[in-house]
Amino acid sequence: MGLTSNKVLALAVLLAVLLFFGTIWLWPRLARRSWKAVTGRVGLLLATQLAIFASVGLAANQAFGFYATWADLFGQETSPGIVVDHDPAKGGSGPVKVVDTQTVSVPGGDRPVTGGQIQKIEVGGKESNIGSPAYVYLPPEYFQPQYRNRTFPAAVALTGYPGTAEALIKGLHYPQTAHRLASEGKMQPMILIMMRPTVAPPRDTECVDIPGGPQAETFFAKDLPDAISQHYRVGTKAQNWGVIGDSTGGYCALKLAVHHPDKYGAAVGLSAYYKAPIDVTTGDLFHGDEQLEREANLLWYLDHKPAPKTSLLVTSSKKGEDNYRDTLKFIDKVKAPTRVSSITLDSGGHNFNTWRREIPAALQWMSGRLNDN
Structure with missing residues (x-):
């Protein structure tokens, strides 16, 4: 069991x-x-x-999805999961392989045309040579005949560290929330790609292209959108793609949109921090590359680099969150054409309960900034 x-x-x-x-x-x-x-x-x-x-x-x-398996709990999951089998250049079936499907826990969820569907996939990165599992939520409209020629906007949803992709479904209820909001007409139907930012477990790469190590930023900025767009009816422009995450996933989300506005038109950082930490879980991320380290600091990036053309949403709490002051600094540093919005709770800790309060508004916000063509 x-x-x-x-x-x-x-x-x-x-x-x-x-x-x-x-x-x-x-x-x-x-x-x-x-x-x-x-x-x-x-x-x-x-x-x-x-x-x-x-x-x-x-x-x-x-409740919080810290560990997915016994091996994960006891630190036995050490393989970086490099994938080569699904590289199209090597005659595979494509960079995405569907390994399982499951229903969505909503009324009528046993039928894809009513409840949508969750597919468990393996994604192979052509440039990064990284492979990672993920869950893809396909909305009901994806299976309805009248939408068979329609492309859909997509959003990558990232956990914190260590986190599990399953927690995005069972704990944070991303598919259920997206289904409800779309059925109420509060957001457009959207594909969700749910995964953890730890693509080289157990190392916390902080979505950094580590010199001589895992190229995590390349995986999320290039390989993942390209692979999903090849397999599903998703556009390839920045206006078709968003990214949302909590904690470490929130930092990654903001960094991906700030560094790669040509790939992600919108990003949400739920309780995000703004600078990659260095600790026992990350190891040496930068290997003496000072410029790489500076660019991983989003506050520095906004001060010293051209403002990216993307939309950002940041969240914090006046009581219960450590990132409140840095969030105010981040907002103050944003310059046009970057657009920034915020959600500030009076109180709320660094936990699932807080993020569940913020996710509905965040998905509605993102829906308004992405389109399907």
């Missing part, structure tokens, strides 16, 4: 409950001062606490 399985969570909770009541039942028998009784009491207390801790941890992981 997988790490995110409801059965695993249920078994952990059941074990914790049984141990709790078992401790109460057996405690009088273990009240003596013998070493066996003391060992029994200690063992029961430790087992109960571990079971409770495991239950809380599994529930939190399901």
Whole structure:
């Protein structure tokens, strides 16, 4: 059973409950001062606490999507996932391979023409030589005969680090929200490409083209839009593409639009930061390349580079977010033709609950800045 399985969570909770009541039942028998009784009491207390801790941890992981598998949790997922099988130049079936499909958790979701469809795919990067899994939400209109010749705008949705792509579906409800807003006429039907920015796990690349290392920025700025446009009915212009993310994904989203306005016409940074950190999860991102490091600082970039022609939305909270002051600085540095908007909550932490409050307005905003041709 997988790490995110409801059965695993249920078994952990059941074990914790049984141990709790078992401790109460057996405690009088273990009240003596013998070493066996003391060992029994200690063992029961430790087992109960571990079971409770495991239950809380599994529930939190399901809610926030920190880890997708047991291997991911224990650091055994180390392969960079380089893909060559789907390179069109080598006779493959294309840079995108659909490996599974699932329904959308909405009314009528069992029928694609009513609920749309989620496809699990593998994307192969021709220039970056990086491969990554992703989930693609196709709106109901994609399957309806009257729209068979229509192209759709697309938005890349990115998690934070470490994050899981599944959390964008189960925790942040991107497909469900997009379906509801489109059915209410508040946004146009849009394709969502949901994935985590960690394309070279377990390393946090911060969407940087690391000298001598993973070319993460190239993957997101060039390979991903090209691959999706070849496989799905999505346009190839910047006005057809947006990117949205939270935390690390928010930083990546803003950076992709600022650095590559020819690829992304709009970007949303939910609780984003504006400078790539250097820590044990990132390793050395820049290898002494000072210009590369400066350009990864978005506040520096807006001061020293020509203003990109793109639209940006940033979010923060007056209480609960560490990025509030930097967000104000970022907004102040934006110059035309760049357009900037913001969502500022009175209070809200760096968590899924806050982002769920912001995503509907953010998707509506993005819909208004993209088109399908």
